[in-house]
Amino acid sequence: MRLYTYFRSSAAYRVRIGLALKGLDYESVPVHLVRDGGGQFKPDFLAVNPQGLLPALLTDEGAVLTQSLAILEYLEEICPPPAAALLPADPLSRARVRALAQIVACDIHPINNQSVGKYLRGELGADEAAVGAWMRHWMARGFTAMEKLVDSQSDYCVGSHPTLADICLVPQMFNARRFGLDLAPFPRLVAIDETCQALPAFQAAAPASQPDAE
Numbered sequence: 518m519r520l521y522t523y524f525r526s527s528a529a530y531r532v533r534i535g536l537a538l539k540g541l542d543y544e545s546v547p548v549h550l551v552r553d554g555g556g557q558f559k560p561d562f563l564a565v566n567p568q569g570l571l572p573a574l575l576t577d578e579g580a581v582l583t584q585s586l587a588i589l590e591y592l593e594e595i596c597p598p599p600a601a602a603l604l605p606a607d608p609l610s611r612a613r614v615r616a617l618a619q620i621v622a623c624d625i626h627p628i629n630n631q632s633v634g635k636y637l638r639g640e641l642g643a644d645e646a647a648v649g650a651w652m653r654h655w656m657a658r659g660f661t662a663m664e665k666l667v668d669s670q671s672d673y674c675v676g677s678h679p680t681l682a683d684i685c686l687v688p689q690m691f692n693a694r695r696f697g698l699d700l701a702p703f704p705r706l707v708a709i710d711e712t713c714q715a716l717p718a719f720q721a722a723a724p725a726s727q728p729d730a731e
């Protein structure tokens with residue numbers, strides 16, 4: 518498999534964690550999201566993903582998959598338990614895991630991604646302080662809900678193993694630190710992040726471990 522990725526892309530980071538938890542080998546194809554106007558807008562990448570977003574996964578069969586949550590569910594389906602389960606077995610826990618993952622992937626990340634920042638700075642004339650405040654506002658709102666919704670006694674968001682919820686949370690925590698969000702109000706999320714970061718799969722997927730890390 519081939520993963521189109523960028524070390525700092527949190528959506529690609531999710532897929533890197535999923536691939537590592539499943540023990541699947543892949544080749545990294547770095548696409549620089551900033552340099553030269555952004556590799557995501559170049560014709561060779563748009564031919565891979567017409568949406569011009571990372572990640573994209575080229576499967577062993579030659580199919581291109583896009584959207585991190587769809588890719589992660591694909592990995593779960595081609596590599597089901599006993600390989601690391603990205604979703605719990607029972608329907609209620611699965612729904613909780615998907616809801617937590619979607620707080621990050623649907624409600625925080627889309628209004629905080631690079632193109633939104635670029636629009637705020639360019640079209641709306643926002644300065645760096647205003648852009649930072651925007652990013653932190655939406656992260657804090659989502660994290661406030663997540664802090665209440667994760668298990669109160671577990672090491673992970675739901676249950677005793679990392680799931681899609683943790684896979685979405687950890688890269689978002691990376692973004693939160695990058696934008697200087699005060700994490701003191703989110704002690705559960707900080708503890709879950711720390712537990713996950715100690716696992717080899719999360720370490721292998723971390724931005725600093727990527728071949729294109731700067």
Ligand SMILES: N[C@@H](CCC(=O)N[C@@H](CS)C(=O)NCC(=O)O)C(=O)O
Pocket residue numbers: 525526527528529550555557569570571572583584585586622630631632633
């Ligand atoms: N919903 C998409 C989000 C993808 C996305 O926004 N990717 C970002 C990197 S984290 C990107 O490629 N941004 C480039 C841009 O905004 O121009 C997913 O989960 O895969």
